[in-house]
Amino acid sequence: MKIAFVATYPPRECGIGTFTHSLAQAMEKNGNEDNEIIVIAMHDDQETYAFPPEVKLTIHQERQTDYLKAADFINRSGADICIVEHEFGIFGGHSGVYILPLLHRLHIPLITTLHTILENPSYTEKAVLKKIAALSDKLVVMSNKAVQFLENIYDVPPEKIVRIEHGVPDIHFDxxxxxxxxxxxxxxxxxxxxxxxxxxxxxxxxxxxxxxxxxxxxxxxxxxxxxxxxxxxxxxxxxxxxxxxxxxxxxxxxxxxxxxxxxxxxxxxxxxxxxxxxxxxxxxxxxxxxxxxxxxxxxxxxxxxxxxxxxxxxxxxxxxxxxxxxxxxxxxxxxxxxxxxxxxxxxxxxxxxxxxxDIIWPKIGERYLELAEKLVSAPAKPEPKKETDIDPLLLPPFSLTHIKRLTDDTGIIQHAKFGIPNLKEGYCLDDNARALLMVSMAYKQKKNAVALELMPVYLSYIHYMQNKDGTFRNFLSFNRNFLDEVGSEDSFGRTIWSLGYLMQNAPNDAYYQMARLVFFEALPNFEKMKSIRGIANTMIGISYYLKINPDDLDVKMILQRMTEILVLHFEQNKSENWDWFESLLAYDNGILPLALLHASHILENKKVEDIAIESMNFLTSHTLKDGYLSVIGNKQWFVKDQERSIYAQQPIDAMAMVLMYHQAFVLTAKREYLEKLFTSYMWFLGENDLRLSLYDFETKGCCDGFEDYGINRNQGAESSLAYLISHLTVLCAYEESYHFRNLNKLSDLSDKTC
CATH class of the missing domain: 3.40.50.2000 (Glycogen Phosphorylase B;)
Structure with missing residues (x-):
């Protein structure tokens, strides 16, 4: 058997390193000549270490890419099993979070020895350890107390836990x-x-x-x-x-x-x-x-x-x-x-x-070997047959608890410190527009009474922020002082999107008329925009409006001309291996193909649909290639012909991907988009580069993304709304897929869309 260890290792002076060395020797010299040990040693950058020959690779503690390279190395090494010696302090990132992507990428059985188990862990410590438990085939602990903690604090199934005492060398002196x-x-x-x-x-x-x-x-x-x-x-x-x-x-x-x-x-x-x-x-x-x-x-x-x-x-x-x-x-x-x-x-x-x-290293090594052999020889579990591409049982219960916490009679507070509204930052149009879209979706799909109660708050905020020329201010202080004269084109576009959706799905005529009033006051500014994301967001709002007003040819012509602008950007920037609207992938990328998907449906334009699909596939190739969503980080983005940024990833980008794949499914009825949609949604629940959930099951909010050090625990409006919009979209897509499976006709499906 070939066994790979990930741990500290001598000559680094560390108790876990000594433990790993003793265990590795005990497993290698256990009377079985076929056992081979390889070590991936953690490097703290404080010293230069002359590692022995069994150390085949080192991981610099705070270098994220080293962890991914280590996973690839282990998978290619021919190792039958991996043993990780875990202690929070030896792995990089907040609470040692960098180890999670490595564990997730392993293709072989995993044993994790836990050297520290905290009775009162921080939020991140608990999340990291629970994820390690989920990714491990077996967890080895050295005391009964550790077993109790894993079961009672970290909800680890008893059958996953094995107690093997700390070994001691068989050394004796007179x-x-x-x-x-x-x-x-x-x-x-x-x-x-x-x-x-x-x-x-x-x-x-x-x-x-x-x-x-x-x-x-x-x-x-x-x-x-x-x-x-x-x-x-x-x-x-x-x-x-x-x-x-x-x-x-x-x-x-x-x-x-x-x-x-x-x-x-x-x-x-x-x-x-x-x-x-x-x-x-x-x-x-x-x-x-x-x-x-x-x-x-x-x-x-x-x-x-x-x-x-x-x-x-x-x-x-x-x-x-x-x-x-x-x-x-x-x-x-x-x-x-x-x-x-x-x-x-x-x-x-x-x-x-x-x-x-009874606990000399040869005996302890034998117990680890017995455990490893059982895991290696166990038959591979068959992949469960999927009846659908979406598993609704994985979704947390839908809750507006955090949104209510952030909302007062003026609107939704822009930011939060952890799960508590940060009144010092006031309000913004962007978030109130997103909030209006979310509650409109929630009321349409669920007839949620809280959503209906909040709807006029967000709509009235939008109306209050509109200038006489139809543009909008964006920022408002907590004491209701305007903080700008004209907001960003992005915020303008998102507002039009929410108004268009509300008009299509208004719960009563008063809401429809108010949304229509603000929409048409803003209309003279539609074609003045220069930002392609502002244009894209506006196009989506126009598309929703035209679904219920298909004979409004003037607005339809505006959509046509705005669509041509996006198409022109795509054609001007497209080159070999670069099918995109700009010379970089920046933020909220999925919104651009999404806008063309909406427009192609309204305009019945095959060329626009083809560009939408082509750009969507390009975005997919850079963000969904490893079986989970890895959105472009806004730290440095992804400039053409350069390295893409992994951090900092933000929820609005994941939301855009969910919405993009949903609209692609609506337009084409191809089930592959349902799978991609659900994979993108699971980014919120831990299927991401850090393998940590951004959704907070206690506050019902969503964290603001993750940086290179770990999760940003603040739970502002943008992030929490992005999660809820994605959640509602998944439920909608699941319902649509049900009708599709039964009817199997695109024409019937289009009548069932959310």
Missing amino acids: KEQSRTELKFGDKKLLLTFGFVGRNKGIETVIKALPQIIEKHPDVFYVVAGKTHPNVLRSAGEEYRNYLQVLIKKLKLNDHVLLLNEFVEERELFKYLSASDIYITPYINEAQITSGTLTYAMGSGCVVVSTPYWHAAELLTENRGCLFDFKDENGLAKVLNELFDHPDLMKTIQQKAEEYGQ
């Missing part, structure tokens, strides 16, 4: 010989090892020493370990200096040694064999796994520890002793009692040795 070599003589030796930082609670042991030395003056305490690299970068040696001052203050210079070095494994076991008691004085319970604790027990040490999760579980059945957090008096009492009763120490030591023999 106690007396080790003490002689290390020059400890007959001292009563206490030991703590591992990276040093304030959370380790070493000061508790130092403060307890005077009470212990009073009864046992030959006690000596060794702290073996460097300051943790992250602590060193943020606070330098502040903690170690504090310990030095404390040692001096308590006059313990002859009783404490702070060994500031990363102790190699064999040297570490020499210290463990020389020790009388090993201490882990951590200051809080939130540690689900401790490699140092496991090493100490595996070497047969008497262990004394605070009751953090792993210790409280491991030191049962008289395998060690516990004392309370930050309780130097309690620690002194426990240590004095142990030194006063050598027989008790011997009993505890024997129990620890018995436990340690």
Whole structure:
């Protein structure tokens, strides 16, 4: 079997790296000559590492493209299975989010070992870990507490979780010989090892020493370990200096040694064999796994520890002793009692040795191999037969909760801080137009009472922002002061779109007449626009109007002339391998083919339809080529003959794709567009480059997109409306596909469109 590991790895000084090296060796040398190990090592850019031959590739922690290259490398390597050692801090992006695209692209079974599982995770930490669980075939944890957390906090199915203890090296030294070599003589030796930082609670042991030395003056305490690299970068040696001052203050210079070095494994076991008691004085319970604790027990040490999760579980059945957090008096009492009763120490030591023999690395490696072999030999699950291209069960329940939260009697607030309206930013025409479109759709499809209640709020905002010449202002402060004279052409076009849709689907005549009034006041400005997206949005609104007023030849001629402008842009910019309206793919791209799809239907123009399909296929080739939607990021966009931008991706682009494929299905009745539509919608629910959901199931809002560091947790109007419009479009398309399957006639389908 060929096994690929993704983790930190020696010579990088990291506990997970040491774990990975030991596990990899144990699996490779398990009596099966066919096992081959390859390692994809995480690189933190802080040092230059001379990795051993088994490291075939490195991933720079904060370099996103490295993760994608690693996935391709693993898939091509011939590996049968991949094992990922997960710890939030070793992967890039917010809460280590960069690991998700790698896991998603793997074509082989995946085992993920979880070294940290948080009881109170942040929103992103929880989302990342839940997605890792979903992408993994099995999750390995090292304690029963970890199993409980995964089931109760992260909703992981029990059958996906496997408990395999942390392994320990099968290394043993003679106690007396080790003490002689290390020059400890007959001292009563206490030991703590591992990276040093304030959370380790070493000061508790130092403060307890005077009470212990009073009864046992030959006690000596060794702290073996460097300051943790992250602590060193943020606070330098502040903690170690504090310990030095404390040692001096308590006059313990002859009783404490702070060994500031990363102790190699064999040297570490020499210290463990020389020790009388090993201490882990951590200051809080939130540690689900401790490699140092496991090493100490595996070497047969008497262990004394605070009751953090792993210790409280491991030191049962008289395998060690516990004392309370930050309780130097309690620690002194426990240590004095142990030194006063050598027989008790011997009993505890024997129990620890018995436990340690069951978790030596060869046995742990064998358990991982058994798990891997089961996954590799398991028959591939057949792809479920799809009755439709849309699965409505995957959609969250439709909810206007967040939209109501953002809306007051003036209109919808433009921005939000997380899920809370940001009143400082006021209102804008763009979002109120989108809101009008969304509630009009919601009332038409669902007869949603809240949508009907909100409809006049957004319509009256649009009317209020219209100038005498028919143009619109865009921005309004929270205290209702105008912030501009004339808004953008994009905002103008989106407004016409919403008015056109409302006229076609008005719930009563008053709403129709109001929408018509504002629409025709704006009409003299239709052909003054220069922005092709403003033109495209306006064309969509005109198309909706003409569906119910097909004999209005004047407006139809306006649509014809505006269509010709888009066609001209396409013809002027089209070249080999570039079938687009501009020399770049920028924002809201799907709106351009969408406008031509609408116009071709109204104008019955085959050339316009062909250009719409051609440009749509070009856009598809750059955003939907890997089985999920990857919209063009607005960080640098995608300039012709240059690299496309992945970040920052925004919900309005996903919405445009959903609407574009929907209209293509309506026009052609080809089911392939339903699949693309649903794939584009699933971008909101985690089928994206980061593999994280932008829809917030708690607030019912949608996050504002994702940057290179992870999700932008703000949930403004634009993003949440883009999600809801997409949601409603999916439901509409599902209904249409049902009629299509039953009627199978394009003429019948067109009568059923939403």
